[in-house]
Amino acid sequence: MKSILTKPSSRIYGATRQAPGSKSISNRILLLSSLTPTKTQLKDLLNSEDTNIMINATYAFGARVQRSQPEWSIHKLTLLTSKHSELFLGNSGTSARSLSAMLSCYQGNYFLYGLQRIHERPLQDMLFSLRTIGTNIKHLFRPSCLPLFIRPLATVKDSIRVLLDGSTSSQYITALLMVLPMYKRKLGKGITLLIHSIVTSKPYVTMTLLLLERLGMIVHRYGWKLFSTCIIANRYTGPSFCIEMDISSASYYLILGLVNRSNLKLLSICLYNVQGDFFLVCILKRMGCSILVSRSDVSIYKQARKLLPLRIACHSIPDVSMVLLIVTLITACSISLSGIRSWRLKETDRLLAMTMELRKLGVVVECGIDFISAYSLPTSHLNKDSTININTYGDHRIAMCFAVISSQGVNVRIMNHQCINKTFPSFYYVFNSLAG
Incomplete structure (x- = not known):
């Protein structure tokens, strides 16, 4: 096992520094921008293992990411590059949750897997909610954990109310908020997300709502119990973002x-x-x-x-x-x-x-x-x-x-x-x- 000895010092000099871009914002914007039909410019995007995993995943949506300092650009090339993809997600919980939800609304066969730890992190609450819509998601080993097989949509109900336990992880809510507009566009039906517990990490949910709004979609929030989708544009738009x-x-x-x-x-x-x-x-x-x-x-x-x-x-x-x-x-x-x-x-x-x-x-x-x-x-x-x-x-x-x-x-x-x-x-x- 490799290690590093940190440099000891009893004094820290006054200095000016800049932290890297937000991982939470970077991964959300990468996924949502891959769905837009226009080119999106991203400044100060985080360059790390987690974001590289998400960048690789955007290829499944027909998008391409290019870097020219100091900006990145993401451009939609086709509706969907492949109907059959295997995606390695490392130990990225954000990618595992958001991609499991997003790929479930496409008519393809996908296999999601990662490192051992991500195979131990449960997705039960989110997968239960997705299955009420009609998604076809199967686990390979442990129930409601990666590796997962995602297959084409099954029959979808006429009236859709999605229930979710919001106390485990705000990433479950974020994943569903990002994917529900896609279901509404594909199915032409209104979808309501109902939270039946206390929401944890509320600021991350608020972040998701703000980013979605910038991309042309508003989710109406009624307290922290009810969310309903409302498309305000014919399609997602791809503005420029500074992370x-x-x-x-x-x-x-x-x-x-x-x-x-x-x-x-x-x-x-x-x-x-x-x-x-x-x-x-x-x-x-x-x-x-x-x-x-x-x-x-x-x-x-x-x-x-x-x-x-x-x-x-x-x-x-x-x-x-x-x-x-x-x-x-x-x-x-x-x-x-x-x-x-x-x-x-x-x-x-x-x-x-x-x-x-x-x-x-x-x-x-x-x-x-x-x-x-x-x-x-x-x-x-x-x-x-x-x-x-x-x-x-x-x-x-x-x-x-x-x-x-x-x-x-x-x-x-x-x-x-x-x-x-x-x-x-x-x-x-x-x-x-x-x-x-």
Whole structure:
């Protein structure tokens, strides 16, 4: 197993950096743009394993993606390139869910598969909803998991009301919201999506609705229980998009501003964005950071007073909340996070993984089905002459979280460090460039 020793430093120099483009926006736009009959220009599209998987998948929709710095373009060439395709999805949960839904409305035979972990991540709630429409999806091994065979549509009911449990993953809702307009156009029937539970990660659903609207389709939302499709254009349109910087990727630099005294400025992150993870800025303010937000950047530095303990419900920000646990190790500030049941269904069981790795560093951790609490002595108690091996479990966010510890002069060896290629391939280069 390959590893990397992060560059230890007790000081982070003030610097200006730019995080990569948002993975959530990039993958949504790639899929939706592949359905448009016109050329779409994409600026600051994320270039990573996850987006490359989605780019390869767009070929199944007859689209082609071309890159000419600094922009990408995606152009629809044919209605559908192949009626028979095998798509490798790696460990990309976003691709697995959105493509399973989208391909189900085409009259073809498709086989979706990936790495072992993606074969363990369930799709049961979403597949149940799709089957009520009349889709023909069969699993190969484990029920309601990849690998999946997707076959031509079966008989479709006249009146369609799709039920979905929204408490497991917002990606299920996103996948259905993106595909329901396609069903309406193909079938000529109105389709209603009914959510019968509390919706998790609501900002990601809001993001999907905003992007769909820009492409010529509006989904009427009635609270968080009912969604109905309404096509306002004869076909999808392909405007130009500038992809926002990824707040989740930027969070590791924001935390550096919290635990170090040097200023950090992050470009292309502003108050007016569609990512719910921007709420992290509000959390850091509560903990004692001084933050200045302008139209084009965020500047952050730690104030002199002691950081305050934190208790927060993370239903809307499950991914970005992970890095807050590193704060407890560096500052001895107690932190309690709840509403994180979805951590168990990510690239690994993040609740278990974070608990095990934090305990290696002397953090007192208590966790349950839906929460984790942590308290630690400052990093000054760690032996800085030794090296601490961190197992990433193949999870990119775990790798980046624990790399932050090296800013306190601790030698950290990240095992299977290449997993960061999923969303932030240049992370170690940019992170080490901040250390003096």
